[in-house]
Amino acid sequence: MIRRCGRLLHKTKVRSHCPTEELRDFGLPNATWNKNLKDLYNKFLELSKNGSWKRIPSHNTIAHHLQGIGKRMFLRNLDSDGLGFEYCMFYNKDERRMVCLFQPGPYLEGPPGYAHGGCIATIIDSTAGAGAVYTCGSVMTANLNITYFKPVPLGCTLFVDSHVDKIEGRKVYSSCHIQSYDGVILHAEASALFIKANH
Amino acid sequence: MIRRCGRLLHKTKVRSHCPTEELRDFGLPNATWNKNLKDLYNKFLELSKNGSWKRIPSHNTIAHHLQGIGKRMFLRNLDSDGLGFEYCMFYNKDERRMVCLFQPGPYLEGPPGYAHGGCIATIIDSTAGAGAVYTCGSVMTANLNITYFKPVPLGCTLFVDSHVDKIEGRKVYSSCHIQSYDGVILHAEASALFIKANH
Numbered sequence: 001m002i003r004r005c006g007r008l009l010h011k012t013k014v015r016s017h018c019p020t021e022e023l024r025d026f027g028l029p030n031a032t033w034n035k036n037l038k039d040l041y042n043k044f045l046e047l048s049k050n051g052s053w054k055r056i057p058s059h060n061t062i063a064h065h066l067q068g069i070g071k072r073m074f075l076r077n078l079d080s081d082g083l084g085f086e087y088c089m090f091y092n093k094d095e096r097r098m099v100c101l102f103q104p105g106p107y108l109e110g111p112p113g114y115a116h117g118g119c120i121a122t123i124i125d126s127t128a129g130a131g132a133v134y135t136c137g138s139v140m141t142a143n144l145n146i147t148y149f150k151p152v153p154l155g156c157t158l159f160v161d162s163h164v165d166k167i168e169g170r171k172v173y174s175s176c177h178i179q180s181y182d183g184v185i186l187h188a189e190a191s192a193l194f195i196k197a198n199h
Numbered sequence: 200m201i202r203r204c205g206r207l208l209h210k211t212k213v214r215s216h217c218p219t220e221e222l223r224d225f226g227l228p229n230a231t232w233n234k235n236l237k238d239l240y241n242k243f244l245e246l247s248k249n250g251s252w253k254r255i256p257s258h259n260t261i262a263h264h265l266q267g268i269g270k271r272m273f274l275r276n277l278d279s280d281g282l283g284f285e286y287c288m289f290y291n292k293d294e295r296r297m298v299c300l301f302q303p304g305p306y307l308e309g310p311p312g313y314a315h316g317g318c319i320a321t322i323i324d325s326t327a328g329a330g331a332v333y334t335c336g337s338v339m340t341a342n343l344n345i346t347y348f349k350p351v352p353l354g355c356t357l358f359v360d361s362h363v364d365k366i367e368g369r370k371v372y373s374s375c376h377i378q379s380y381d382g383v384i385l386h387a388e389a390s391a392l393f394i395k396a397n398h
Contacts (some may be wrong), residue, residue: 071305072282073309074307074314077306078276119273120315120319122316125316125317139301140256140350141347142347144347146344148339183217
């Protein structure tokens with residue numbers, strides 16, 4: 001117990017540039033969220049009231065594993081809100097669906113004014129991966145096949161919708177679509193294969 | 200000319216949190232590079248002496264497009280060296296190959312102690328994409344199919360090797376492999392399809 005406290009203390013010192021954010025839930029709205037993102041968030045919060053959907057907390061460190069010393073989760077590694085990945089996730093157990101409401105910030109640029117293809121791959125891996133984890137427990141990504149249809153403008157709001165399609169032994173097959181917040185534009189679609197941890 | 204200067208001045212003000220880094224070439228070694236990364240860098244610098252390979256500069260903004268105001272390139276969006284994507288690229292025109300020497304920092308975490316799958320996708324998209332650009336001019340990513348074999352430990356050195364395999368009209372087909380710096384471990388392989396800009 002003492003050792004555990006010591007390690008946590010050490011971690012706090014190492015990460016002193018953001019001391020108050022250790023256990024912050026980044027999946028909650030902040031001042032940089034645009035209206036579309038807030039509206040979608042409120043819609044899913046409403047859908048969560050009967051228990052069909054559940055909001056997923058989001059941290060910038062895996063402190064709960066006690067291994068996050070000096071490290072940060074890739075999608076939560078910037079110090080200021082609104083610059084990078086602004087997102088929150090909701091899970092529907094019955095439908096084996098994980099949705100992610102995502103606003104890509106100005107520090108995710110690839111082509112001028114648009115999100116980097118790797119940032120789209122990242123939100124797909126994270127959303128479909130989280131969906132697989134909440135459905136089956138720990139997994140690792142084995143394959144990601146992404147087709148990009150329309151570039152994603154920085155600052156827009158995206159609706160990322162993933163589904164666990166099939167489970168065969170340790171293999172978890174998922175699909176994922178990235179649409180504009182209103183469903184009008186299909187920006188990308190993907191299939192993913194995850195492998196369940198062997199324990 | 201005056202307008203151009205004015206815009207650059209404005210940009211410098213907006214990005215005042217890193218005023219001296221406006222035109223910094225991040226593809227040059229810094230104190231956080233480990234020995235393996237420096238060794239590989241020196242090897243390719245040596246190979247570049249006869250002109251077969253060429254080092255590719257790397258900036259954190261697309262200032263040369265004059266559109267980077269308040270934005271940052273996804274892979275160069277952190278303020279401190281060594282935390283995120285430490286990498287440099289070399290291009291071989293005759294072989295249509297772009298290689299990237301890559302050290303993933305502690306802020307790229309996915310599974311505890313390992314790089315996020317999206318960060319691997321990002322370096323693949325960037326390397327193969329840059330290879331397509333240097334071979335054919337402007338392109339957009341249309342498809343990325345990545346198979347992950349072995350997790351990538353944070354802080355290791357990777358050898359990312361991409362090749363333009365085929366060009367059909369506006370379609371550019373590339374392949375990419377991510378190996379450990381010594382070639383012993385194959386971490387991931389990918390195929391990519393890029394579409395040439397229509398101009």
